[in-house]
Amino acid sequence: MIKIYGILKSRAVRPVWTAEELGIPYELVPMHYAGDEVKSAAYLALNPNGQVPTLVDGDLVLFESLAIDLYLAKQHRAFGLWGADDHEEARIFQWTLWAATEAEPLARQWFRYTSFLPQESRIPALAAAALEGLRARFAVLDHALRDADYLVGNRFTVADLNVAAVLQRFVQLGGADYPNALAWHRRCFERPAAQRVFGERG
Numbered sequence: 340m341i342k343i344y345g346i347l348k349s350r351a352v353r354p355v356w357t358a359e360e361l362g363i364p365y366e367l368v369p370m371h372y373a374g375d376e377v378k379s380a381a382y383l384a385l386n387p388n389g390q391v392p393t394l395v396d397g398d399l400v401l402f403e404s405l406a407i408d409l410y411l412a413k414q415h416r417a418f419g420l421w422g423a424d425d426h427e428e429a430r431i432f433q434w435t436l437w438a439a440t441e442a443e444p445l446a447r448q449w450f451r452y453t454s455f456l457p458q459e460s461r462i463p464a465l466a467a468a469a470l471e472g473l474r475a476r477f478a479v480l481d482h483a484l485r486d487a488d489y490l491v492g493n494r495f496t497v498a499d500l501n502v503a504a505v506l507q508r509f510v511q512l513g514g515a516d517y518p519n520a521l522a523w524h525r526r527c528f529e530r531p532a533a534q535r536v537f538g539e540r541g
């Protein structure tokens with residue numbers, strides 16, 4: 340059985356969501372990102388970044404939450420989360436890299452300066468700048484969804500999962516101004532697997 344190291348209140352929620360979508364058995368090895376365990380020699384041998392999540396599947400050890408999602412979706416491609424041909428696969432990579440490079444740094448910046456850091460270290464101007472930067476990205480997402488319910492192949496794929504998971508706080512990030520993207524985000528989070536995982540996480 341695959342092992343996913345991390346807790347639901349971390350980026351480990353992403354591969355757990357993927358595993359739930361695929362209906363594959365997994366063991367969630369609870370490991371808090373802020374604890375000593377993630378910096379222990381034993382864990383650093385698995386993930387030298389000292390971060391969660393990490394996937395262990397037999398002798399494959401993998402870090403980077405979105406890469407883990409891609410791997411699982413491809414391994415279990417019969418479930419349909421993966422691309423049906425090379426073009427769909429390419430667009431799954433496109434959207435996943437877009438999530439990691441265009442959306443996540445800004446979403447992270449907003450979260451750090453509004454919630455994660457202690458009050459005295461928060462810088463409202465940096466939070467506001469992140470929201471401003473996200474507007475251009477959300478316009479791109481909204482346009483891509485103008486005639487489609489999903490990002491690739493008009494069915495739910497790991498591209499939707501990766502982008503939606505990165506933009507988990509879509510409404511707080513200003514997403515309500517983008518109706519196509521907002522409806523898509525709701526669609527993704529209304530899925531039973533998402534409800535189970537994000538519901539449990541509280």
Ligand SMILES: N[C@@H](CCC(=O)N[C@@H](CS)C(=O)NCC(=O)O)C(=O)O
Nearest residue numbers: 349350372389390391392403404405
């Ligand atoms: N790009 C990595 C980021 C992983 C990451 O930042 N994880 C956080 C928890 S959500 C963590 O473990 N932080 C502990 C640390 O950086 O010391 C991924 O997506 O897997």
